[in-house]
Amino acid sequence: MINIIGLGPGNDDYITKLGERLIYSSEILIGGKRNLETIKDFKGEKIELASNLKEILEYINSNAHKQISVIASGDPSIYGIGKYLSKNIDNKKLNIVSGISSLQYIFSKIHVDMNDLYITSSHGKIPDFDYILSHTKVCMVTDNKIGPHEISKEILSRNLKKTIVVGENLSYDDEKITIAKPEEILKIDKFDMNVVVILDEK
Ligand SMILES: C[S@@+](CC[C@H](N)C(=O)[O-])C[C@H]1O[C@@H](n2cnc3c(N)ncnc32)[C@H](O)[C@@H]1O
Incomplete structure (x- = not known):
């Protein structure tokens, strides 16, 4: 087996x-x-x-x-x-x-339900951000080409009101969860292995 x-x-x-x-x-x-x-x-x-x-x-x-x-x-x-x-x-x-999943884990940590969540990835493809950002709740596994910075730029270029959650090294001792607006994410130098949650601003 x-x-x-x-x-x-x-x-x-x-x-x-x-x-x-x-x-x-x-x-x-x-x-x-x-x-x-x-x-x-x-x-x-x-x-x-x-x-x-x-x-x-x-x-x-x-x-x-x-x-x-x-x-x-x-x-x-x-x-x-x-x-x-x-x-x-x-x-x-x-x-x-x-x-x-790292996706399930981050939603538990931020006390947000996963109902009607759109799950996607940037691995080995160019994401369709018009489609992705049309959803109210998204979770994305990222790679070293497309991550929190690139996602933030895509949001800002469309003038959308979104909140971003970046979960780095989830479940490890150096776990870090950042909840911020895209413009604040752009001020952060670098991120370790992460998943990104994109939520409509409340
Ligand atoms: C090939 S995908 C695998 C996803 C995995 N099957 C899951 O359900 O979590 C690898 C990506 O998952 C995310 N990932 C996996 N484990 C993670 C962790 N502990 N912390 C943050 N992101 C993680 C990162 O975006 C990483 O680039």
Whole structure:
């Protein structure tokens, strides 16, 4: 069986009991460096996932008789590896275990419900900001090309009244949550790994 297990936002207190049990009963653990490091005292083999996705897929498909767990940050089905692996592995052999997404985590922290939320990402694409900013409540996973600064500029160039929430290093010791207007976000030099929430100004 191939498990794809969401680890939650980062701090291992957020891994589900089911996810943890499946991880430690696996023969092989596959994941990014940061995620593999969070799984301490694993007795089986660890394989690092980087830009070798195709080889990893071939490896998984030819070892599908083994107990393999692929670990992913947050929830694997929210801008994670779940989509690619679901398309390329026989679904009868696949068990996806949800994790707490960084998106869910930030909404709990700011006491805002996720009802009618529009979820999107800037990873590997040019976002359609006219469409994105037409929503009253948006959450965006970001990358090093498009993040809080670029989003703020897009809001200001359309003269929109929005509040921005930037959640950095969520669930880690250096977690930081900034709630500000776009013009204030532009005054902040840099942001670490983050998700951005865009809310209509009240
Ligand atoms: C490939 S996406 C994966 C999202 C993940 N599947 C989830 O549900 O949280 C990676 C992006 O998620 C966001 N992210 C993941 N973990 C985070 C954390 N602990 N703090 C802030 N942002 C995080 C960042 O925008 C990062 O660039």
